[in-house]
């Protein structure tokens with residue numbers, strides 16, 4: 011993991027602010043090209059000295075605009091001049107564990123790629139820097155020297171705001187991340203170990219072929235992307251205190267700003283040009299924000315500036331090489347590039363030494379890509395595991411005693427950390443329990459542990475919620491099913507025969523249908539149309555007509571007689587307590603009934619209740635509440651609504667719907683009441 015768990019100690023000691031280092035700016039003027047029409051024309055740029063130049067003022071040709079930089083390389087300057095004068099001096103910082111960067115900036119066709127890459131005959135900054143760097147690391151890291159050195163390289167391009175790995179073009183758009191200490195990282199970016207220039211060429215040349223170039227009117231091989239070569243120098247101290255340093259070198263060939271009125275770009279080229287110009291515009295805004303000391307520097311507004319975050323206004327020793335062309339037709343581009351370069355030289359960086367103690371006793375921290383990235387980003391970026399296998403970065407071999415450190419019991423981890431904190435709070439008198447990287451690592455493990463627990467807790471919660479929703483859905487489903495079954499055509503139910511039960515139990519209709527039939531218990535639904543009522547047997551074809559708006563329940567005479575007999579039995583055999591279960595019969599009336607029974611013997615019919623002293627005729631009528639609406643001539647076969655049945659079946663009192671008038675019930679409810687009634691009897 012690049013930069014993770016790192017302890018920075020700058021050269022001057024921890025806690026002191028690193029000394030400032032201004033971004034250095036050099037300007038290189040390209041010669042007239044042979045094929046340039048009017049090559050004999052006068053250059054619009056004139057050198058003053060090795061650091062200064064002047065261009066004609068387009069507002070007033072009598073005047074010139076003068077610029078001063080850290081270096082000015084005229085049209086006769088060689089690749090060697092540029093390299094030795096401006097690039098070579100910053101390479102030594104890499105061996106101090108500091109970052110450096112070289113950026114080639116300028117309009118299209120001004121010579122950026124020539125400066126950075128060059129040709130086999132005139133090698134540019136990149137091959138020269140690599141030759142020197144590899145030579146340096148070989149010497150510094152030779153056996154017997156205090157430090158062991160290794161070099162790795164990565165190569166990427168930013169094409170149309172996509173970060174593409176040129177060493178592995180199939181990898182797709184990579185994400186740029188910043189760790190908690192401000193290091194810019196690209197998880198999943200290929201790193202190749204290189205120990206010789208041959209190694210470098212082996213990877214670099216084919217990868218350069220992957221870079222997106224295209225012909226424009228101004229440049230036959232115009233770079234359509236920003237190319238970034240990242241070279242990392244890793245140093246490990248061979249002797250105590252076993253420090254470890256990492257220096258990064260960015261070698262960047264920016265795509266050129268393009269005036270599309272002159273490039274003649276169309277279609278894809280125009281789109282590319284738009285992305286290039288936009289990112290360069292953001293680069294300009296970043297430079298301005300840094301110069302003005304604005305609180306917000308818009309690094310995140312483009313991939314390019316995000317990547318350059320630690321090179322501009324960050325931690326690197328940076329050199330900007332502004333390439334300009336001499337031709338008059340490039341005049342405006344030249345002035346624009348010079349102005350940008352002039353603004354850039356005001357930027358102050360604070361490079362520091364990227365140093366920590368080697369993790370001798372600890373295995374490498376294995377943070378997964380998921381832990382480094384958000385879920386959506388993790389999808390796009392390749393896993394850190396892959397990076398680890400791809401990364402050649404050597405890791406200090408863990409001592410056997412430290413194996414399983416990451417599996418340490420969280421409670422133990424807590425205790426160790428608090429003990430360490432306690433010792434720390436004793437100041438210099440206390441002996442530190444953990445060295446810094448070890449402590450950092452433990453804190454990291456603890457954080458991961460806590461996050462895991464939080465994730466587990468959230469997962470449990472989610473499961474609970476899901477179960478609740480499922481249960482609710484099932485209940486609703488069942489209710490729907492029940493109501494549907496009640497709505498089925500009533501003809502299918504034909505005659506319902508129910509087994510008499512002593513207790514009032516509300517059961518689903520389907521269950522009731524399965525009850526053992528009582529031969530005499532028959533129920534008919536009376537379909538009511540206005541005042542005219544027609545009794546229909548449910549198994550007749552006519553009853554298949556959809557149910558009408560008004561329904562009333564009718565109990566067959568046999569069933570009614572059966573119910574009345576039950577009441578009579580209760581009056582004759584029930585205790586005072588049993589009698590209290592009848593509607594409108596309280597403690598006092600129950601005792602009166604029992605008393606009457608003892609004196610006069612059993613009741614011959616329910617209506618005899620009227621003869622009991624203390625029960626008025628009115629109370630009796632209300633008790634029975636039998637309405638005479640039956641179409642039948644037989645008085646006993648009076649129709650009963652569910653309501654009229656209630657006095658006989660007191661358990662129904664507890665249900666609120668039982669108090670609804672029967673004719674207010676819609677068919678399903680009516681059927682439900684019917685089923686309840688049947689269950690009761």
Ligand SMILES: Nc1ncnc2c1ncn2[C@@H]1O[C@H](COP(=O)(O)OP(=O)(O)OP(=O)(O)O)[C@@H](O)[C@H]1O
Pocket residue numbers: 039040041043116117118119120121122123124125229231232233234264265266267333
């Ligand atoms: N100093 C130089 N000496 C000789 N030839 C040069 C020099 N600088 C640039 N050239 C030539 O000019 C042409 C354009 O240069 P180059 O491709 O490097 O421009 P560029 O700035 O990278 O353009 P773009 O942004 O479009 O990629 C090339 O043919 C290159 O060889």
